[in-house]
Amino acid sequence: MIASGAARSTTEDDCAKPPDAKAEVAVAEHDTLKYHLLGPSLTKAGQDAVDQQKVSEIIYNASKGSKFFNNEESKDKNLTQKIEKILARKRQLERIDLATDLRRADEHIAELELSRDLSQTVVHVDCDAFYAAVEELDRPELKHVPMAVGKGVLTTCNYHARKYGCRSGMAGFVAMKLCPQLICLPLNFEKYTKKAQEVREVLAQYDERFQSASMDEAYLNITQYCADHNMNPDDAVSQLRSQVFGKAKITISAGVAANARIAKIASNRNKPNGQFRVASDRATIMAFMRELPTRKINGIGRVFERELDAIGVKTCGDIYAHRAFLSKLFGEKAFHFLMQVYLGLGHTSVRPAEEYERKSVGTESTFRDMSGKQELRAKLRWIAEELEKDLARTQNKGRTLVLKIKLHTYEVLTRQVIPPKAVSTADDLYTYALPMFQKLEREIPGMKLRLMGLRCTHLVSTKREKDIDFFRLQRPLSSSLATNTSTSPPPLNQTTTDVEGNEWQVWPEDDFEAAAREERQREFEQLEKLSQEHEYHCTPSSQGINNTSNKDPRNDINPTTINNDQSSTRSQQKASEEANRRLRRREQQTDIPAYPKKEYQAQNTSENETAENGKGGGEGKGRRSGGESVQIWHCPICNRPQIASDRGFNEHVDFCLSRGTIREVVEKVGEQRDDGDKDGGKG
Numbered sequence: 001m002i003a004s005g006a007a008r009s010t011t012e013d014d015c016a017k018p019p020d021a022k023a024e025v026a027v028a029e030h031d032t033l034k035y036h037l038l039g040p041s042l043t044k045a046g047q048d049a050v051d052q053q054k055v056s057e058i059i060y061n062a063s064k065g066s067k068f069f070n071n072e073e074s075k076d077k078n079l080t081q082k083i084e085k086i087l088a089r090k091r092q093l094e095r096i097d098l099a100t101d102l103r104r105a106d107e108h109i110a111e112l113e114l115s116r117d118l119s120q121t122v123v124h125v126d127c128d129a130f131y132a133a134v135e136e137l138d139r140p141e142l143k144h145v146p147m148a149v150g151k152g153v154l155t156t157c158n159y160h161a162r163k164y165g166c167r168s169g170m171a172g173f174v175a176m177k178l179c180p181q182l183i184c185l186p187l188n189f190e191k192y193t194k195k196a197q198e199v200r201e202v203l204a205q206y207d208e209r210f211q212s213a214s215m216d217e218a219y220l221n222i223t224q225y226c227a228d229h230n231m232n233p234d235d236a237v238s239q240l241r242s243q244v245f246g247k248a249k250i251t252i253s254a255g256v257a258a259n260a261r262i263a264k265i266a267s268n269r270n271k272p273n274g275q276f277r278v279a280s281d282r283a284t285i286m287a288f289m290r291e292l293p294t295r296k297i298n299g300i301g302r303v304f305e306r307e308l309d310a311i312g313v314k315t316c317g318d319i320y321a322h323r324a325f326l327s328k329l330f331g332e333k334a335f336h337f338l339m340q341v342y343l344g345l346g347h348t349s350v351r352p353a354e355e356y357e358r359k360s361v362g363t364e365s366t367f368r369d370m371s372g373k374q375e376l377r378a379k380l381r382w383i384a385e386e387l388e389k390d391l392a393r394t395q396n397k398g399r400t401l402v403l404k405i406k407l408h409t410y411e412v413l414t415r416q417v418i419p420p421k422a423v424s425t426a427d428d429l430y431t432y433a434l435p436m437f438q439k440l441e442r443e444i445p446g447m448k449l450r451l452m453g454l455r456c457t458h459l460v461s462t463k464r465e466k467d468i469d470f471f472r473l474q475r476p477l478s479s480s481l482a483t484n485t486s487t488s489p490p491p492l493n494q495t496t497t498d499v500e501g502n503e504w505q506v507w508p509e510d511d512f513e514a515a516a517r518e519e520r521q522r523e524f525e526q527l528e529k530l531s532q533e534h535e536y537h538c539t540p541s542s543q544g545i546n547n548t549s550n551k552d553p554r555n556d557i558n559p560t561t562i563n564n565d566q567s568s569t570r571s572q573q574k575a576s577e578e579a580n581r582r583l584r585r586r587e588q589q590t591d592i593p594a595y596p597k598k599e600y601q602a603q604n605t606s607e608n609e610t611a612e613n614g615k616g617g618g619e620g621k622g623r624r625s626g627g628e629s630v631q632i633w634h635c636p637i638c639n640r641p642q643i644a645s646d647r648g649f650n651e652h653v654d655f656c657l658s659r660g661t662i663r664e665v666v667e668k669v670g671e672q673r674d675d676g677d678k679d680g681g682k683g
Contacts, residue, residue: 055165071410124263128272130216261346290317362455384429397422398456406451
């Protein structure tokens, strides 16, 4: 069980406490920090028999004094202060009548019960220690010794290594302290991708519309397969697992249940090389969820776990007793999510990941502290080129470009700009990102970075499919997907209809699961820095970036790109000049027509200020390159935002008006034909 979230941080009031009390506060603070340092992969299979207190002590002592440690300590203190406010709010609520909130929660539970679907059989399959298992095929001798894949940070490790407390997302040097005989191999994504494809070929035989959750896990709906082959789910899944082993020579574990949430939890029960089924009846599902620790739920990370633990919610069964407080303490979205969790509800429909609406495409690169002007620009150019590839692969362009940097102090800042056109090429991405970067350089003299990234949002699809209408505007989703600002809770299992008339379920847990993934990704990046920092201090000749062997090209600048050659300099100068010319042209257009407008102001976002676990927050606002706010005029016809430009705006309005005229003509012609038909009928 985690340390109590009620641990107080040192404040002025604490100074008045006796020495013993202050000592208890300090111990409690360090306990919560040690738990936090265990990382997001604490619930990985193979960890049940590990002394996690010993592991946390080793991680604590190994990282103490590093920038990573200081940053984690700061985040832990901020979380402790946030929990204090939550508890204070809860004490206030306990003194008032919450009968209305209690009744509302019960009504919502009753509504959710009516939506429970027990007719489907959903399977979650997860390859056992996937990267390690693939490597063991080439080197069978590694099957019987502790081994891991990943150098700076472990991406996975076999079950022998897990007995020592090693796990994915752990800094390599920390893992070596836990298990000195650990063998670490470099990543080989080409090999893993080929093996994953072999597994997917088998999965497609059971559900051709299976959903890949990652390279080594997937969801399937085998309801139809079982009906067609007159098989029960247990036999079908056992057969599937045997086929995967026969074809790919690796083992997989599976969870079988009435929905995706329970199936994912169940797949971790009998790892490795096992399966577990939760029967599709309400009593079994409720009993299964009742004693389940909240951390076992996909979407509840370390932060939300501590917050829930602080108010007394340690298991999913505890949620019910606190149902009247949840919306007031954590917000509506968290309330809806937790009610689903308590009842054991989740997705029952499964579809390919490509059919989900993509909201952004981005690329990030992590590296050792870098401050050289030319090096940073070369890195920005390289990221733009990588993002161009990702946009081409996903067939998208972006209307908004976001620049993200992480300082050597681990502080994260973002800037965004709305280019005059949707962008996708490396030249355009670099052109519009560079002025934002230059503005940051002026704001932060001597800026030293550890991470840089670019992301495109407000995407425009470049596909020519039937989900794009004649005017190249993506068909909007059901209005029920819009943010619900009313006081009454929206139905949890909403549906939206696609262009073919198929209904897709919409569940609010997606935000929580996405937040949990982001938390794991941030943890991985920070541990990578910790490993680099440790390597830097331990290597005698580590006064520069001089060892590029066995490194992912995304983690370090290609040495050829940081040469200050004339062609590179000229291209950068041209890009900068072009950006400045475009900015000047836009600045000269100052006449404002009588249309509604919005000002997009700058926003610095700190990683510590980001909404945790999807419980709040919204889209960030941006600033145009160079620091000035971007003026936006909204079209009075279609209400879509447009860059403030007389000529461009008028052309867009003309376009919208002509579209309306075309439709009116079509409707008029149709009416005339109808009238003609009627007249002909009379004659």
